Amino acid sequence: xxxxxxxxxxxxxxxxxxxxxxxxxxxxxxxxxxxxxxxxxxxxxxxxxxxxxxxxxxxxxxxxxxxxxxxxxxxxxxxxxxxxxxxxxxxxxxxxxxxxxxxxxxxxxxxx
Amino acid sequence: xxxxxxxxxxxxxxxxxxxxxxxxxxxxxxxxxxxxxxxxxxxxxxxxxxxxxxxxxxxxxxxxxxxxxxxxxxxxxxxxxxxxxxxxxxxxxxxxxxxxxxxxxxxxxxxxxxxxxxxxxxxxxxxxxxxxxxxxxxxxxxxxxxxxxxxxxxxxxxxxxxxxxxxxxxxxxxxxxxxxxxxxxxxxxxxxxxxxxxxxxxxxxxxxxxxxxxxxxxxxx
Numbered sequence: 001x002x003x004x005x006x007x008x009x010x011x012x013x014x015x016x017x018x019x020x021x022x023x024x025x026x027x028x029x030x031x032x033x034x035x036x037x038x039x040x041x042x043x044x045x046x047x048x049x050x051x052x053x054x055x056x057x058x059x060x061x062x063x064x065x066x067x068x069x070x071x072x073x074x075x076x077x078x079x080x081x082x083x084x085x086x087x088x089x090x091x092x093x094x095x096x097x098x099x100x101x102x103x104x105x106x107x108x109x110x111x112x
Numbered sequence: 113x114x115x116x117x118x119x120x121x122x123x124x125x126x127x128x129x130x131x132x133x134x135x136x137x138x139x140x141x142x143x144x145x146x147x148x149x150x151x152x153x154x155x156x157x158x159x160x161x162x163x164x165x166x167x168x169x170x171x172x173x174x175x176x177x178x179x180x181x182x183x184x185x186x187x188x189x190x191x192x193x194x195x196x197x198x199x200x201x202x203x204x205x206x207x208x209x210x211x212x213x214x215x216x217x218x219x220x221x222x223x224x225x226x227x228x229x230x231x232x233x234x235x236x237x238x239x240x241x242x243x244x245x246x247x248x249x250x251x252x253x254x255x256x257x258x259x260x261x262x263x264x265x266x267x268x269x270x271x272x273x274x275x276x277x278x279x280x281x282x283x284x285x286x287x288x289x290x291x292x293x294x295x296x297x298x299x300x301x302x303x304x305x306x307x308x309x310x311x312x313x314x315x316x317x318x319x320x321x322x323x324x325x326x327x328x329x330x331x332x333x
Contacts, residue, residue, distance in 0.1 A: 003289035007328045010295040010321070078291070079256035 009071050016068035023061040048110045055111045062103030070096040113181075114138070126166035126174065127155050130182060130194065143194040150308065153244030157194050158183040163249040165308050185249040187262075201245050201262070208265040208293070209284035214277045223277045235274035238267045238316050240309045247303035247313055259292040263303035263313030266294055270316030273323060285324050286333070294320040 048054050070092040077083040077092075116133050127145055134141040145155035150168040157166050159174050160181055174180060188196035216223065225232055247263035248254055254262050261269075269288045272278045288294050297317045304312040327333045 002291075003286055003293075003324075004328060004333050006290035006295050007324050007333065011325050011328065075296075079253070084291075 009074070012067055013071040016064040016071075019060065019064040020068055023057070023064060026057070027061065045110060049112070051111070055107065058107045059104065062100065062107060065103060066096045066100040069099060120171065124171045126157070126159050126164070126169045126171060126180070126182065129171060129180070130157075130166060141194070142192040151242070153242040156185055156244045156246050156249070158185055158249065163246040163306055165244060165246065168308060185245055187249050187251065187254045188245065196245070198245060201248050201264070202243070204261045204265040205243075205268055207287060208261045208269040209280055209287045210265055210268040210272070212272060212275070212278055213280040215279045216277070225276060229276075231274045231276055234316075234319065235271045238271040238311055238313070241267055241311055242309065244308065246306050246308060250302040250306040252300055252302065253296050253298060257292070257296055260296050261288065261293055263297075263317065266297070266320060267311060267313040267316045270319050273320065282327075282332075285320070285327060288320050289324045289333075294324065297321075 073095065074088060074092050077088055116137050118129050118132050118137075121128070127148065130141070130143050131145075134143065143155070143157070145167060146152040148155075148167045150165055153165070155166045156163060158164075158181075159166065159169060160176065162174075163185055164174075166182075171180065182194065184190045184194045184196045188198065188201060191197050214223075227233075227236075241264060243264060245264070247267075251260075251263055253260045266288055269284050273281055273284060278284075290296075294317045297314070299314055299318070301312075301314045304314045307313065324333070
């Protein structure tokens, strides 16, 4: 059972990394393109508010981060601090929840 | 750390240096060797921070400013001087289900193994391992996670997974999955870089990751 969980986490991290590779590239390219002529807060909100495609893209981005980062951190904590077992997994589940909450809060703040 | 002055000779190996020290300078020096020609894998030590077979390492290739630092292999308990305890290293081969397990007896026909088949080619790429422990000493993950099976044991498991005669694939993949197994490998490739037999345990470990992932996705795990 433990082996299965570890393998599922491994697959989840690889899959989320693949999603992030696309998201980060699109994110950076959009920033560079969008700010070329200067950009005000009002202009940004004008583009993001009510934009369903934008919401879907950044919601995907946030979910991928919330999956990817805690799994990576789990390995770092195990290897560098020797912290393993249920307490580590519980702490990282909380970390994932915080990432998801903060990320979605930011996304919704500029969508609504 | 002890310092010794050893005379240089043409084609002198690091093992020659260690042997000279034991025979002429410090008879208490403990070290391990057998064949002296790169077949047995027992003389591996750390030379200037790098794990190597001392019998196949020329002093000319590794000496810096006429100095050389020789220490026991890393990631293994030291028994004395340059001799390490290899028990844990080989116990991990066992934990990785490293024994061949065939279904046929000597009364059955020989299994036909096609040398050009993809499975056989992948197994052949890893079967020349002689268990010297160089990859294990070079591996960062072994240093960070003492339960990690290590490159040699995982390479052994991979060659058996790719052996069409072997019957224990599922048990073996279960044994090598998880935190102590293939999924802990960070693909640093130190094992591949250092293997004196030019085997790539990293490639085998990547293969194990794929095979295990396939089983999990198919719900067979």
